[in-house]
Amino acid sequence: MDPSEVEFLAEKLFVSIVPNFNLGIIHLISGDVGPFRAGLPVRVPMWIATNLRQQQKCRIIAPDWMTVEELERVREEESQSRLFTKMPSEHYMIEGDVLLKLAAEDIPRSDEIRTIIKDIWDMRMSKLRSSVDAFIKAGGSHAKVDHLTTLEICSVRPLLPHALDLLYRLQKGPSSTQQASGTQSGSQ
Structure with a gap:
């Protein structure tokens, strides 16, 4: 799975909007959405919210976790913990990115929120790189990591299997390494 596929999955999450139009229920394969009444909040998938927001037909209400206070709490908890902590949303980075790009004026203190989300991401990626490095140096063959999104x-998936494969080949001995390199050079 690549980041665009993860974004596709994240866009199925429901967010609240305040429409500025009236419309009955929309029947979708994934379920019914609506009715839409001007000025009354309604929950819709993020992909509908972003589409309506681009057409200036609604205002997006930030998810409960997307406040400076809540994100500062999460950032503090993440910085204090040696392990990964549970995030307020499985797709916090994508939700934040999409909603803050599209509807920054709808979300109070959006610049601060963007910065804190980036700080949390950077902290977690640093932990992840350190964990992968320690895992490879220890010669592990499997690991359990909780609370990763x-x-x-997806950010470590391209590197990790390749690195583990090379380590396995090195551990088997020089003949398997030569076979692998001969196979690769012969196929190029």
Whole structure:
């Protein structure tokens, strides 16, 4: 799975909007959405919210976790813990990115929120790189890591299997390394 596929999955999350139009229920394969009444909040998938916001047909209400106070608490908890902590949303980075790009004026203190989300991401990626480095140096063959988001897993997925494969080949001995390099150079 690549980041664009993760973003596709994240866009199915529901967010609240305040529409500025009236419309009945929309029947979708994934379920019904609406009715839409001007000025009354309604929960819709993020992909609908972003589409309506681009058309200036609604105002997006930030998710409960997307406040400076809540994110500062999460950042503090993450910085104090040696392990990964549970994030307020499985797709916090994508939700934050999409909503803050599209509807920054709808979200109070959006610049501070953007900075804190980036800080949390950087902290977690640093922990993840350190964990992968320690895992490889220890010669591990499997590990259990709790509370990683799908996007974070996708960020190490391209590197980790390749590194583990090379380590395995090195541990087997020089003949397997030569076979692998001969196979690669012969196929190029």
